[in-house]
Amino acid sequence: MKLSRISAIAAVAMTMPLAVVGEAAAQNEQFIPSLVYRTGAYAPNGIPFANGVNDYMAMLNDRDGGVNGVKIVLEECETGYATDRGVECYERLKGKGPTGAAAVSPLSTGITFALTEKAPADKIPLLTMGYGRSESADGSVFSWNFPLLGTYWSAADILIQHVAKKGSLKGKKIVLVYHDSPYGKEPIPVLQDHAKKHGYTFEPIPVTHPGVEQKAVWLKIRQGRPDYVFLWGWGVMNSTSIKEAAAVNYPRDKMYGVWWSGAEPDVLPAGDGAKGYNALALHPAGTVYEVHKDVFKHLYDKGKGMAKRDEVGHVLYNRGLINAMLTIEAIKTAQAKFGKKPMTGDQVRWGFENLNLTAAHIKALGFDGLVSPLKVSCADHEGARKARIQQWDGKQWVYTTEWIEADTKYLRPKMEAAAKAYAAEKKIEARNCAKQS
Amino acid sequence: MGPFIEVVLGGLLAGVLYSLVALGFVLIFKASGVFNFAQGAMVLFAALSLVRLMSGELSAVHYWGAAAVLGVAVGYVLLLFWRRARPAAAPGRGASWGLIGVFGLIGAALAALHGTAGWSGWVAIPATAAIMGLLAVAIERLVLRPLVNQEPIILFMATIGITFFIDGFGQTIWGSEIYTLDLGIPKDPMFLLESVFEGGILVNKLDIFAAAIAGVLVAVLAVFFQKTRIGRALRAVADDHQAAQSVGIPLNQIWIIVWTVAGFVALVAGIVWGSALGVQFSIALVALKALPVLILGGFTSVPGAIIGGLIIGMGEKLAEVYLGPVLGGGIENWFAYMLALIVLLFRPQGLFGERIIERI
Incomplete structure (x- = not known):
């Protein structure tokens, strides 16, 4: 009994330094x-x-x-x-x-x-x-x-800038197929603003989670024949959209995804049907x-x-x-x-x-x-607001434009107004960024 | 008129896909009185097993295991035939297990020789069916057998547990990315009556294929339930477990059979859904679409699952296209349930369900 107690004390004494070292290591993590x-x-x-x-x-x-x-x-x-x-x-x-x-x-x-x-x-x-x-x-x-x-507002602005360069948007129709969630709804205010400015008709169509049921959406698109379809999807919704677009013969080169709708899992499942599909790119793929x-x-x-x-x-x-x-x-x-x-x-x-x-x-x-x-600065937490357009050629993403920068002159006041409304609602006192170091 | 017909047709064909999943629910409910919440998970599991065995991206252990299961299933079926044909010459219990084990080993050995290249559909589909059979045995042994004669709600809760287990287990062993399933099923769009309507009426060949598959399945299941000895036994078990046991119907075997058949239906649904959407987790969620179909068609009717699927498919697509713009869009999911609930107001047993009258 005595021996075992001594052994126990010895064991504890021997492991103490290890524990201290472990604790010190954990402190430096x-x-x-x-x-x-x-x-x-x-x-x-x-x-x-x-x-x-x-x-x-x-x-x-x-x-x-x-x-x-x-x-x-x-x-x-x-x-x-x-x-x-x-x-x-x-x-x-x-x-x-x-x-x-x-x-x-x-x-x-x-x-x-x-x-x-x-x-x-x-x-x-x-x-x-x-x-x-x-x-x-x-x-x-x-x-x-x-x-x-x-941000998504920057993304929407960049997309409109891009399609506007292809020809006047007056009298055209743009459909937004979006994930029916806070994410998918984000670009709507900007696309509505631009609709008034450029004179196009804008129609947002929600797709409910997870987005595998889109037949009705794409039949509607087939009937409406919009000039462009913007895709604000995530996960399986993206590949389903591209597949359904192929199924109703909607031209994929008239489709533009946000940067969360422009990755390999979005296009590979659609096979050849994804050829010509465009998406925004924040950065390239490759090693x-x-x-x-x-x-x-x-x-x-x-x-x-x-x-x-x-x-x-x-x-x-x-x-x-x-x-x-x-x-x-x-x-x-x-x-x-x-x-x-x-x-x-x-x-x-x-x-x-x-x-x-x-x-x-x-x-x-x-x-x-x-x-x-x-x-980044106190006033600007976005840091940069640029993207390129990439196109899926059936095997890889290929850039089709140079960097396009979102229009700060339009977005900044809109952003500040929305932030101010949020601050008023939540009773947050805005910081004076001029005084921040 | 053309667009309207197109939406109706598209809805009917989408409804056939819902029916394929609903059939699995009906099958188990009809035969065992259990509402199998895990049917969607089984569809996912079957589709994942198939597509991954065909992929050639798995470790050797996966292939050996799947081949061993296929070997065991082949051995078991051969033994059944042997017993039927020559009962006197058939081996005893111990020798039978030994023989089945040998078949399993042969399967694993053949897989080892084949290496880790992907399997063709001709091997992968039977192997997946065998895996679904093994799953059925496991469910019967580990979940259902201990719950014999329990309240239906207990069995229902158990199937919810099975759902979560299969969802997680399937993704753990097979992976959770999107896998493309290509069994050569045509997927191209067709445009009918182009001379009558501008742009024609759009129909997808995959939907036509799914409708044909559903038709064949219904015919086979109808014959199975009405004309075979096992089918009658299944219906007896569904009516009353204890009474069925008392007249000598082996409850455990019946449950294994029905879960295996439901697993096979899940595999067929998985092939069709997987070909359409790619094999990924959301397939399991599509099964929720079968619920309004069941409410509408009745839980015990195979034709009800088909008709219910068609009505739900057509109703929700029409609602989304013509009512959606008024109501803000994205209404097809809840509209299906609303449609089913309206039917329940007038026919609580569903359109084709059995009317239950109990003496008080």
Whole structure:
């Protein structure tokens, strides 16, 4: 009995240093939650994005030992693209790690809407790259939202600019086939505004979740014969739309998807029927970029990558890489001010707001050609608002235009008005960005 | 007039697809009194199994396992024939299991020789049917047998549990991306009566194919239920478990048979839906479209599932095209249920369901 007690004390004494080391190591970790959907109706699009995020963080840990010596700890939580489950994931993960969640990427406009009110209270920034509330680009009201690289209002404006260049829109008809959710409804105000300005007829047609029932929608389109169809879908809705368009012989080259309707899972299931389909592109697909060399070297050559090797470089995989890079760069920006240690959400928010990715910086990161330069500020949480048009040639996406920039002169006042209305409704005092450092 | 006919025709053909899923529900309800909420998940599981076995993207273990299941099924069927043809010469229980095991091993060995290349549809379809049979055995052994003589609501709840399990398990072993299923079923649009109506009447060849498949299935199932010994036994079990057992009907075997047949119907529905939409998780959700079909057609009627499907398909498409613009669009999902509920007001048993009169 005595002996066993001594053994127990000895065992505890021997493991104490290990526990202390473990505790110290845990203290030097940056916790980042990753809201994903690897199962369910939207998994085909959620998986490559999640893989890109995961691979970039893992590559940094392997190559650099994390971010400025702080190990990155990423934890996935399955949302199934459902708002309630997304909020549940957020609540479960927001306090994890020594400093809590550094930032959250909801990967769903519905979840973003739900978290927009929670994030300020929890002091956690929301990175909604290419999605979320469009008016959240106004950082004076939406201090915690960062819809970097482009909002849906920017996307709608860019699409109209593009089709207007092909010929006057007066007397023409544009149909928006949209996912009947906060995401799908976002571009409607901008397309309605432009309808008045350009003189086209605008008809929005909702498609209910998950979007596999579209026969009636496309019969309507066949009857109405619009000049253009804009597609604001996600997941299986996109490929179903393209298939149904082919089934009713609607010309695919008159179809334009938003950047969430322009990835491989959207066109491959439609086979030859997808040839000629257009979509906005925030960035290219492909693996010819420097960052991919590191991803292959540090992960896939060691059998560690999350995706299948031949799926590295797909559109949504690359978007995941970019999303992860932006999070890390915000953390690095914050570390430059607050010290090379794990950052709190509040500090990372500062990092996002002072993010300045120049062309040289992007090149140094290995993202040259993948991301355009962007500069975030207190007033502008979008940072950049450019996209190109890409077309599916049956095998790959091919760019058909140069970068098109959204019209800030039109969008900015609209955004500020919407943000002001939101601030009044929620009784938020807008920040004076002129005084922010 | 042309567009109206087109919508009606498109709706009727879409309705046939709903009927294909509804048939699986009817089959199990008719034969066992269980409302099988897992039918949609079974459609997804069957379609996933088939498309992934054909893909050539799986590990060797997947192919060995599927081939072993197919081998076991072949062995089991051969034994059944043997017992029928020469009962005296048939092997005993132990030897039978041994023989079935050998068939399983042969299957796995052949798969090992074949490597990890994708299987042709001629092998993948029977293998998937065998997998659905194995699933039926597992459900009977692990879920239904312990719940014999329980309230129908308990069995219903159990099938909800089965749904979640199959959904998750299927995606775990086969993957959860969108997979293209190409069995050579024509999918091109056809334009009829182009000389009569401007632009013609659009019909999709896949829909015509699905209608033909549904017709064949209904004929086979009608003969099965009305003319075969097993079919009559299935109906007896549905009426009263205990009474059926008391007259010597083997309840466990009957349940395995009916779940296997429902699995086969799920495979057929999965092939048609998978060819149309690609094989992905949303196929399981399409099964929810079968619910208003069942409410309308009645839970116990095979013809009811077909007629109900046609009415729902046509009704919702007409509503979406002609009422949708007035009501803001996106109404076809809830309109199907509303249509079914209106029918319930007048015929609580559905259009073709059995009217239940109980002596008080």
